[in-house]
Amino acid sequence: MPAANADVHALELAETAEAAFREVFGAEPEGLWAAPGRVNLIGEHTDYNDGFVMPFALPFYAVAAVSKAETWEFHSTYGAGSTVRSATLEGVDGWAAYLAGTAWALNESGYPVGPVRVAVHSDVPHGAGLSSSAALECAILIALADLYGHEIDRAEAARIAQKAENEYVGAPTGVLDQSASLLCEAGHVMFMDCRDLSREQEPFDLAAAGLTMLVIDTQAPHRHADGEYGARRADCEEAARQLGVSHLRDAPRHAKLDDERLNKRMRHILTENERVLKTAALLKEGRVAEIGDLLTASHTSLRYDYEVSSVELDSAVDAALGAGALGARMTGGGFGGSAIALVEAASAQKIEAAVTDAAAQADLPTPRIFTARAAAGAHRVR
Ligand code: GLA
Numbered sequence: 001m002p003a004a005n006a007d008v009h010a011l012e013l014a015e016t017a018e019a020a021f022r023e024v025f026g027a028e029p030e031g032l033w034a035a036p037g038r039v040n041l042i043g044e045h046t047d048y049n050d051g052f053v054m055p056f057a058l059p060f061y062a063v064a065a066v067s068k069a070e071t072w073e074f075h076s077t078y079g080a081g082s083t084v085r086s087a088t089l090e091g092v093d094g095w096a097a098y099l100a101g102t103a104w105a106l107n108e109s110g111y112p113v114g115p116v117r118v119a120v121h122s123d124v125p126h127g128a129g130l131s132s133s134a135a136l137e138c139a140i141l142i143a144l145a146d147l148y149g150h151e152i153d154r155a156e157a158a159r160i161a162q163k164a165e166n167e168y169v170g171a172p173t174g175v176l177d178q179s180a181s182l183l184c185e186a187g188h189v190m191f192m193d194c195r196d197l198s199r200e201q202e203p204f205d206l207a208a209a210g211l212t213m214l215v216i217d218t219q220a221p222h223r224h225a226d227g228e229y230g231a232r233r234a235d236c237e238e239a240a241r242q243l244g245v246s247h248l249r250d251a252p253r254h255a256k257l258d259d260e261r262l263n264k265r266m267r268h269i270l271t272e273n274e275r276v277l278k279t280a281a282l283l284k285e286g287r288v289a290e291i292g293d294l295l296t297a298s299h300t301s302l303r304y305d306y307e308v309s310s311v312e313l314d315s316a317v318d319a320a321l322g323a324g325a326l327g328a329r330m331t332g333g334g335f336g337g338s339a340i341a342l343v344e345a346a347s348a349q350k351i352e353a354a355v356t357d358a359a360a361q362a363d364l365p366t367p368r369i370f371t372a373r374a375a376a377g378a379h380r381v382r
Contacts, residue, residue, distance in 0.1 A: 007034070007036075007059060007061070007186070007376045007379075009059050009061065010034035010036075010059075010376070010379070010381055011381055013034065013061050013063045013121055013122075013123060014032040014034060014063045014065070014121075014381040014382065016063075016121045017029075017032060017063040017065040017077070017119050017120060018032060018065045018119075020065070020075060020077050020081070020119040020121060021067075021117070021118075021119035024075045024081075024083060024119055025067075025117050025119070027067065027117075028067075029065035029066055029067050029117075029119070030067040030068065030147060031065075031066060031143065031146065031147070031380060031381075031382060032063060032064070032065050032066075032380070032381040032382045033063070033064050033066065033139050033140075033142050033143040033146070033378070033379070033380050034061040034062070034064075034139060034378065034379060034381050035062055035134075035135045035136075035137075035138035035139035035141075035142065035181045035182070035377075035378035036057040036058055036059065036060060036061050036062075036124070036135060036180075036184070036378065037057070037058045037060045037061075037062075037124035037125075037130040037131045037132055037134070037181070038056065038058060038130065038131045038134075038176075038177060038180035038181060038184065039055065039056060039058060039130065039213075039215055039332075039338070039340055039372060040054065040055045040331050041054040041055065041056060041189050041279065041291075041295075041340070042272075042275055042279050042291075042294060042295060042298050042329070043055075043176075043273070043275075043276040044272060044302055044306075044330070044331070044332070045174075045232060045236075045268070045269065045272070045302075045306060045308065045333075046194065046249075046269060046272050046273055046276065047174030047175055047194045048173075048174035048175075048194075048233055049194075049236050049240075049247050049248040049249050049269045049273075050194055050195040050247035050248075050249040050250070051193075051194055051195075051247075051248070051249045051269060051272070051273045052192065052194070052273050052276035052277060052280075053176050053179075053180075053191075053192050053194060053276065054189055054190065054191050054192070054276055054279060054280065055176060055177075055179070055184060055189070055190055055192075056180070056184055056188065056189040056190065056204060056372070056374040057180060057181065057185075057186075057374065057375045057377050058124075058130060058215070058372060058373070058375055059373050060122075060123050060124040060125065060130065060135070060375075061122065061123065061124065061135065061139075062120060062121075062122035062124055062132070062135035062136045062138075062139045063120065063121050063122065063139060063381065064099075064118050064119070064136075064139040064143045065118065065119045065120075065121075066117065066118045066119075066140070066144075066147060067117050067147075068114065068115070068116055068117075068147055069115045069116055069117040070115060071085060071086070071115050072086045072087070072088070072089065072100065072103075072115045072116065073085050073115075073116075073117040073118070074086075074092075074096040074099050074100070074118055074120075075117075075118065075119040075120070076096070076119075076121075077119070077120070077122075078126075082095075086100065089103055089104045089107070095136070097168060097169050098133050098136040098137050098164065098169060099118060099120070099136060099137075099140045100168070101137070101164035101165070101167075101168025101169050102136075102137045102140045102161055102164040102168075103116075103140070104168050105160045105161065105163040105164040105167070106141065106144055106145070106150075106160060108163065109156075109160045109163065111144075111148070111150040111152060111160075112148065113144040113145075113147075113150075114148065116143070116147065118140060118143070120136060120140075122135060122136065125217055125368070127221060127337075128219075128337055128338050128368075129332030129333060129334075129336070129337020129338045130215075130332065130337075130338060131177040131180065131181060131332070133165065133171075133177075134161065134165070134177035134180070134181045135181055137161040137164050137178060137181075138157075138158075138161055138178055138181040138182050139378065141157055141160065141182075141378075142157070142182075142378050142379075142380065143380075154182045154183050155179070155183065155197040157178075157182050158175055158178040158179040158183065158197065159175060159178075159197075161181075161182070162174070162175045162178050165177075165178070171226065171229075172229065172230050172233055173229070173333075174194065175194055175197070176194070179194075179197065179199075180377075181377060181378055182377055182378045183199060183377055184201075184374070184375075184376075184377040185201050185374075185376065185377060186374060186375055186376040186377075187203060187204060187205065187374050188201040188202060188203055188204055188374055189201075189202050189204040189283065190202075191276070191280045195247075195249065200280070202280065202283040202284060203283075204283070204288070204374045205288075206288065206342075207345070209288050209289055210344060210345050210346070211288060211289060211342060211343065211344060211345060212342075212343050212344075212345045212371055213340055213341070213342055213343075213371065213372040214325075214341045214343060214348060214352065214355075214369055214370070214371060214372070215331075215338055215339075215340055215369070215370055215371075215372045216316045216320070216338060216339045216340070216341065216367045216368075216369050217337070217338045217367060217368040217369070217370075218313060218315075218316055218336060218337065218338065218339065218359075218365065218367050219312075219365040219366065219367055219368055220310060220311075220313075220336040220364070220365055221336055228308065228335055229335075232265065232306065235261065235262055236248050236269060238262060239251070239257060239262040239263075239265060239266045242257055243255055243257070248265075248266055248269040248270070249269070249273060251266055251269075253270060255270075264304075264306070264307075265306060267301070267305050268301045268302065268305040268306040271297075271301055271305075272298060272301060275294045275297060275298055278294055279291050279294050279295075282294075289326060289342075291326075291327060291342065292326030292327025292342050293327060294327065295327030295328060295329045295340070295342060296317075296321060296327045296328060296329060298329045299313075299317050299328060299339075302329070302330055302334060303330075306334075308330075308333065308335060309330050309334055309335075310330075310334065310335055310336050311362070311364065312336060312359070312364050312365070312367075313330040313334065313336070313337070313339050315355075315358050315359055315362055316328070316339040316341075316355050316358070316359070316367060317329060317330065317339050317341070318358070319351075319354045319355045319357070319358035319359075320339070320341035320343070320351050320354065320355055321341075322354060323347070323351040323353075323354035323355075324343070324344070324347050324350070324351060325341040325347075326342045326343060326344070327341070327342045328340065328341040328342070340372070341355075348371070352369045355367060355369060356369070
């Protein structure tokens with residue numbers, strides 16, 4: 001019997017993970033756990049500034065089939081499939097680092113876990129800015145917690161998965177992706193304050209409002225993403241330091257610094273936090289069609305003030321807006337990856353075509369476009 005909150009699609013993926021587990025390890029797994037990717041509706045690069053975010057989970061999942069074992073054995077179905085075996089959690093790299101790193105972070109955080117065999121299968125698009133790595137971390141995290149008998153609050157679990165990403169994998173990201181994967185609920189978008197991870201789930205029924213949200217994976221590789229991401233963080237920390245606040249979230253609304261670049265970074269963070277609050281207020285009143293301008297303003301701010309957009313993202317956003325989208329913006333870290341567009345359901349096809357045409361005209365990769373649904377967060381499938 002699947003758990004009550006299990007997603008049907010997660011169940012299908014779980015069967016593939018289970019079959020891989022049987023084939024590679026010649027045994028049945030003790031259980032199956034799924035964790036989704038996400039899009040962020042609004043609130044970009046605010047997480048590491050103690051600000052506000054608004055993600056929802058997508059019905060793409062990383063699924064882990066897991067059993068306790070004598071040594072660490074990680075199998076992934078990705079590509080032709082590969083298996084990594086290790087006597088310890090030291091020095092595991094590549095895709096398996098997300099799994100080993102999460103086990104390491106659990107141990108470091110006072111939740112001892114021993115070795116497991118795991119087969120992972122995922123359909124979260126890789127490199128599309130939809131949190132495929134957080135999905136892996138969160139799936140193994142809830143699996144290990146269950147198998148080793150730890151009850152971990154989901155917000156704390158998000159911090160533990162973030163620790164894996166920051167300290168083991170070495171990517172200096174905030175807590176957005178792991179929180180989204182662990183804490184989002186089906187049919188809802190989650191408003192979260194990254195200062196204390198307090199949150200509210202807002203119903204997000206686009207169909208009832210005659211609307212659709214398109215996710216446009218530009219298929220453009222993330223360029224310079226790591227270095228540039230770290231540089232933006234460093235700019236924010238320097239701006240906060242000059243203002244004498246712990247995080248830019250606390251900067252006075254009209255604060256001014258001598259350095260124009262730091263001013264632009266700060267302006268993005270301050271205005272973006274305001275846009276998230278306005279978006280949350282509109283959603284609370286059921287005025288979802290009215291959030292479009294806020295989404296578009298967020299993109300403009302990310303493009304010109306935060307400077308994390310790309311030719312492909314701008315092309316997708318401009319084409320969607322030109323063809324009548326109510327609002328559009330890049331989502332996630334930027335420098336490639338995906339954009340979202342809020343559209344009237346009746347004009348979705350026309351807008352998809354306009355986005356695809358614009359990419360072709362500009363000689364950019366053909367984007368992969370799909371309709372978003374707010375899916376269930378991480379859960380045990382069986
Ligand atoms: C990436 C990071 C997140 C967040 C976003 C930008 O997805 O992993 O922590 O900073 O970029 O909002």
